[in-house]
Amino acid sequence: MLVEGAVLDADGPRAAYVRLRGDRVVEVGAPGTASDRGRERRLRGIVVPAPINGHTHLGDAVSVREPPAGPVAQLVAPPDGYKFRLLATASDSAKLAAIRAALARMAREGVAGLLDFREEGLAGVELMRRALRGSPLRGFVFGRPVRRPLVASELAAVLRVADGIGLSSARDEDAGTRRAVARACRRAGKRFGLHASEATREPPESYLDPAPDLLVHLTKASRDDLEAVRAAGVAVAVCPRSNALFGRQADLRAMERLGLPVLLGTDNAMFHAPSIWSELQFAYTSSRLVGRPASAAFLARAALVEPWQWLGEPGSATIAPGSPARPLVLRLPPDDPAYQVVTRATEQVIVRPGPPRRRVAR
Numbered sequence: 001m002l003v004e005g006a007v008l009d010a011d012g013p014r015a016a017y018v019r020l021r022g023d024r025v026v027e028v029g030a031p032g033t034a035s036d037r038g039r040e041r042r043l044r045g046i047v048v049p050a051p052i053n054g055h056t057h058l059g060d061a062v063s064v065r066e067p068p069a070g071p072v073a074q075l076v077a078p079p080d081g082y083k084f085r086l087l088a089t090a091s092d093s094a095k096l097a098a099i100r101a102a103l104a105r106m107a108r109e110g111v112a113g114l115l116d117f118r119e120e121g122l123a124g125v126e127l128m129r130r131a132l133r134g135s136p137l138r139g140f141v142f143g144r145p146v147r148r149p150l151v152a153s154e155l156a157a158v159l160r161v162a163d164g165i166g167l168s169s170a171r172d173e174d175a176g177t178r179r180a181v182a183r184a185c186r187r188a189g190k191r192f193g194l195h196a197s198e199a200t201r202e203p204p205e206s207y208l209d210p211a212p213d214l215l216v217h218l219t220k221a222s223r224d225d226l227e228a229v230r231a232a233g234v235a236v237a238v239c240p241r242s243n244a245l246f247g248r249q250a251d252l253r254a255m256e257r258l259g260l261p262v263l264l265g266t267d268n269a270m271f272h273a274p275s276i277w278s279e280l281q282f283a284y285t286s287s288r289l290v291g292r293p294a295s296a297a298f299l300a301r302a303a304l305v306e307p308w309q310w311l312g313e314p315g316s317a318t319i320a321p322g323s324p325a326r327p328l329v330l331r332l333p334p335d336d337p338a339y340q341v342v343t344r345a346t347e348q349v350i351v352r353p354g355p356p357r358r359r360v361a362r
């Protein structure tokens, strides 16, 4: 397949042609200079690295009704919030089916992977692993030990099957727990993440000591707090749609200006579908609604580039011959790629670069 138009990747937007064989890039060059290969499929569009959803709780997909109104704590705080009661009463097979359906939808939307915070201890991580089996998505699973005070054997068991530990928040966990979790993650070569400054501002020393690998939300963080996060070199996952449900938004413009590594996530699957394209569009629009506009380029990076860098696989966010990237081809006007991708991309504009799929009998 030959795509004439533009590339939008870790190096930013540029006019280019891209030749793909299957889902791999074999040639990139200046527009209009591609050699003619006869019957090759040709189209105009934008080639991007496949996005990664930077923060999900896919287990919540088991929720099928509109969640009750109320403060976020009543809905999602452990151990008695609405979602935890729901998770406790749903069967494993119901949760598994809901997570698989969510993963299938993400795959159709071209998403390559997700960073999921899975509750429910060891069993929760194992359930997620089962759901991911057979999915084309790469799942980076943060588990969460449930017993307090921490029990070393439970923490070790969760870490054996998870890619890291994702805690509720610094407010919900004492310093001793956070330190023990961070230490165990380091020792195991795994990552440590937690939610921070979501409903109310928390002092950065609480969530930066010990420094995590990923902070989620920071909706109530001040400019000084964000500078402290930058100084600590910690990446931030933001979830504009989920935060908006509770009347909040992270200061995306300040994060952009500070040069923070920001990932875009869709958060709790009980609130809305885990659609990275909807999230991008909402982030762009809502940051204008609150008078703190973030650029399309910054938001596109948060979905297409930063997560790959966070995973330690920057090559997958680079469209170049021989790169490990399995890019998406989007049938969109290539003149202003970041703007087009952020405000117009949906599942419908994805052109599947692979060989024609076999028909599946229904």
Ligand SMILES: [Zn+2]
Pocket (backbone or CB within 6 Å): 055, 056, 057, 117, 195, 216, 267, 268
């Ligand atoms: Zn979360």
